[in-house]
Amino acid sequence: MAHVPSPNVLIRKLQNISDLTQSDIAVLESIQFQKRDYQPNQDIVSEGERPTYSFVILKGLVGSTKLTGEGKRQITSFFVPGDIPDLHGMHLSVLDCTFSPLTRVSVGLMRHDALRAICGQHPSIATLFWRSSVIDAAIYREWVTNVGRRNAYARMAHILCELIVRLRSMGLIKDHVAELPITQAELADALGLSTVHVNRTLQELRGDGLIVTEGSRFHAVDWPGLVLAGDFDTTYLHQRNARTL
CATH class of the missing domain: 1.10.10.10 (Winged helix-like DNA-binding domain superfamily/Winged helix DNA-binding domain)
Incomplete structure (x- = not known):
């Protein structure tokens, strides 16, 4: 069957990195988003927070950032629509970086308890999310190489x-x-x-x-x-x- 991009940005992102069944798509379409808009430099979630949700980017660009003790900023990744920058937060007790809009952005907040329930009931969705996080780590490794050796x-x-x-x-x-x-x-x-x-x-x-x-x-x-x-x-x-x- 031909790969038909979805208008749902989360589904489209996951279609880009994996084969999705119609059952997978139906489950993903059932995920409830709480839409929220942010202005540039208005942090979406900050280092040290203990969030109960993760977010998917609907519009705009987001950066993950770290600050040195002297207040110097390093942007460690860029994220585009469809990405779930803080998906790993579902499995961590505290976030170790800050996610900030680089432009005006719209995000969809997804509750961790709902995501955990979906992953528990649908192993294929858990695998999709795991693959997404692993690819984020691959991008991060490339960024380290880029900054360190080019x-x-x-x-x-x-x-x-x-x-x-x-x-x-x-x-x-x-x-x-x-x-x-x-x-x-x-x-x-x-x-x-x-x-x-x-x-x-x-x-x-x-x-x-x-x-x-x-x-x-x-x-x-x-x-x-x-x-x-x-x-x-x-x-x-x-x-x-x-x-x-």
């Missing part, structure tokens, strides 16, 4: 490639053009660079003809070149239909 030029190219592929898989962009209203300060915190270095690196990517920017719009005009510059391979995203070209 130069600034490759880091920037890599993160742009990743965002474009992830947004495209959710049907939110076409081709290689994306609205990414992420500030240079946020890119700096994600890539371990200064804002001056971020600005210079973006200029270099533009100067080499790899990207064109207009406001918050990024167009990878030379997609193969950007992929090469970022040492980017989609394997770590574990998407069923991911393509680098």
Whole structure:
């Protein structure tokens, strides 16, 4: 049977990473969301909290963040619609990072007790959620490699490639053009660079003809070149239909 993307962002995300049966889809459609909107830098859930829910992103971009003792921020992951950034919180007594909107976002809150009941009654759903969390960990490992071992030029190219592929898989962009209203300060915190270095690196990517920017719009005009510059391979995203070209 052909893979038909669902209008439900959670189902679509899970369809991207696994085969879903009609029974799985029916169970996922039964999950009750409490919708809530957040503004940029209005924390959704904070480090040290003991939440009784997890959230799925319906619209917008979210970052997971950590602060050093000196108050310096590191963004450790970006999350796009369909992602459940804090799903692991269902099995932890306290959260060890903060989840903050990078744009205006809408999320769907899902109670932990309801999720546990569904996972207990439907092992295939528990497996889907487990797979989603494992892939989040794979993305995190790639980010560690990106920040720790690639130069600034490759880091920037890599993160742009990743965002474009992830947004495209959710049907939110076409081709290689994306609205990414992420500030240079946020890119700096994600890539371990200064804002001056971020600005210079973006200029270099533009100067080499790899990207064109207009406001918050990024167009990878030379997609193969950007992929090469970022040492980017989609394997770590574990998407069923991911393509680098």
